[in-house]
Amino acid sequence: MIKKEMIAMLLAGGQGSRLGVLTADVAKPAVAFGGKYRIIDFPLSNCINSGIDTVGVLTQYQPLRLNSHIGIGIPWDLDRNNGGVTVLPPYEKSNNSEWYTGTANAIYQNLRYMESYNPEYVLILSGDHIYKMDYEVMLDFHKENNADVTIATMPVPMEEASRFGIVIADSNKQITAFEEKPEKPRSNLASMGIYIFSWQVLKDALIAMKDEQSCDFGKHIIPYCFDNKKRLFAYEFNGYWKDVGTLGSYWEANMELIDLIPEFNLYEEYWKIYTKSDTIEPLYVASEGHCERSIIGDGTENYGYVQNSVIGSNVKIGRGAVIRDSIIMRDVVIGDNCTIDKSIIAENSQVGNGAVLGVGEEAPNVLNESVYSFGLVTIGEDSVIPDNVKIGKNTAITGVTVQEDYPDGMLASGGVIIKAGDRK
């Protein structure tokens, strides 16, 4: 019988609606990050670097990109005879077929997958954070404390603690109380949404709570374990950990990589981050090209001026183009003489010659003020921007747009053009 000490269950089904048009067609974990990576590469690499070789990836929302990215797990060495990576979408049952209605419900629907590995511990991860973490150290902590549940936490500034789920622990790190976004926090340990369960405890809780609507770890399973006097411990993590849930934090986390010695360093030999590399050729900077304070992916051809930016693989940047403070994802073509400021341009898009992105004063977004803010221009994947148009701040565009979509050749700050169904 197969026996794995610890297996990981990675929740990758969420849309990440606060990323706006970036996640219109892909799940958040499949969104590009840091030039050549995707967000899910970080938890997957953490798994293999921590010695976990069995990972179930739970998918639901727009899984195509995720499926093709993960494949059989070759980039992460997760192609195994026993275990390895398995993509777990919702499936039809003889009765009561349903989507994954909540994080714990998704795990519950895959009880048999977990059971087949006969694990002692199950690690629950989410696919939307950027961090490097050794889950084995957390497991050691779990074992030392003879815990039933260990919750990874990290200290946050006290003044920001009211934005997080806060745990309160005694001097032995045993959890004594939870507070969800408390007004007056009693601790600054924020839950990271990473849990280690002893298998039997998880199984019992999932079965007991199986009829709960939209069963969620934070809202239902953890309180259930707590109320049933299980031993819950807080593992304190003190490294870089970034939630990239909003366009602002996504943009910021990318920009942090450009620092001279970034807090989150991809250039260390230790704890490598793996990804599917389908482009391997070097990048080219032309005689008239310039790059400064930027990271640039393989195969990109730069004939323009790039500053403070994160550029993906296989991007083509035209002559006279100026790109500043922007994220350009793979396979994007930037026309000649464009000026692009503080923009996020998703995969396989095309920006026409002479287009100017990120001009003028900020104005609130007409569609969703809380999503499209931070002064960013956000362009969804497979989009086309015609020649010589001007685009203001806090804007969003997706689809193949033409001159007629831009009255007077301009999309004012706060504007939105969404041409659903039109793909390049």
Next chain:
Amino acid sequence: MKAIGIILAGGNSKRMKELSRKRAISAMPIGGAYRCIDFALSNMSNSHIQTVAVLTQYNSRSLNEHLSSSKWWNFGRKQGGLYLFTPTVTAENSDWYRGTADAIYQNLDFLKRRHEPYVVITSGDCVYKLDFNKLLDYHIEKKADITVVCKDMMPNTDVGRYGVVRMNEDARIVEFEEKPLLAQSNTISTGIYVIRRRLLIELLEKSAEESRYDLVNDILIRYRNVKKIYGYKMTTYWSNVADIDDYFRTNMDFLRPEVRDYFFRQEPRVYSKVDDLPPAKFNVGSDVSNSLVASGCIVNGKVQNSVLFKQAFVGKNCVIKNSIILNDVYIGDNCYIENCIVESRGTLKPNTYYCGEDEIKIVSEKNDRYLF
């Protein structure tokens, strides 16, 4: 599949100077992210030749490391695979490979056990793309015994270090001279051959009996009037990396858009081992122009008309001109490097000056990397 492949990768050349100390030519880094042998391997793979033997002899550590997994070139399947043959001591034989023919002869069992009718033989030290299926079709159509892939060199090229051939109007090779003092034509052999597997076995056994060990001299040239040897002209990019100047020029060729387009953009692709390196990083003060920069590089200085291979680090206020920086080189601050090839894993102290005056200079410096 109709053919199996043999890649002759044992070669070394004095003309590669210090660069050949560390590795066989087939393992030389090319084009920023590749090794020389990647081109032959990718051609095999892209032509659906599934069984490929790589014959190595000279300092093969670097090559072995590169070939540690065959999956990058899509080998390692249930049908076929990538075989690495180095000389071994057996009950009958304890010699090194005494020549290219001997290298194959010593692994004759490999040839005998296969069932494919043809063998494609190529060397591991050439940069090119070729569809071997078209070559095979030509070979069959011509009813040839052996087909040699040939290339017309530019009129002013010194062809004296190649095998020079002359063909008749039917493309049959009527003259074949190895490294001629006075060349009769500017058509050369690229070292790529097709031959029937059984004929190859027969010729190798006969040559071995006569203590003849060289594929070109003892088979191609010796049999040119007895066997039907045809030439197949290739017109696309082909470069043989045999000396420092060739090596330098071949890498610099990748700065030309048409060469990059041919190898990087057009199908079929060239594959190589994946190193999982982060994207290249350009810090404040970096000023790169007309250069290739591979993944894992960190650039703080000025780089001009150069190729930076993987994981090169260029310090502040450096000037790198017209040079090739091989894998994992660390260049300290304020260095000046012009017309140089900096050997891989080298560490240059700050304020180092190197300039190749009349010829390309090879820089091989081993310093403690983390002392300064």
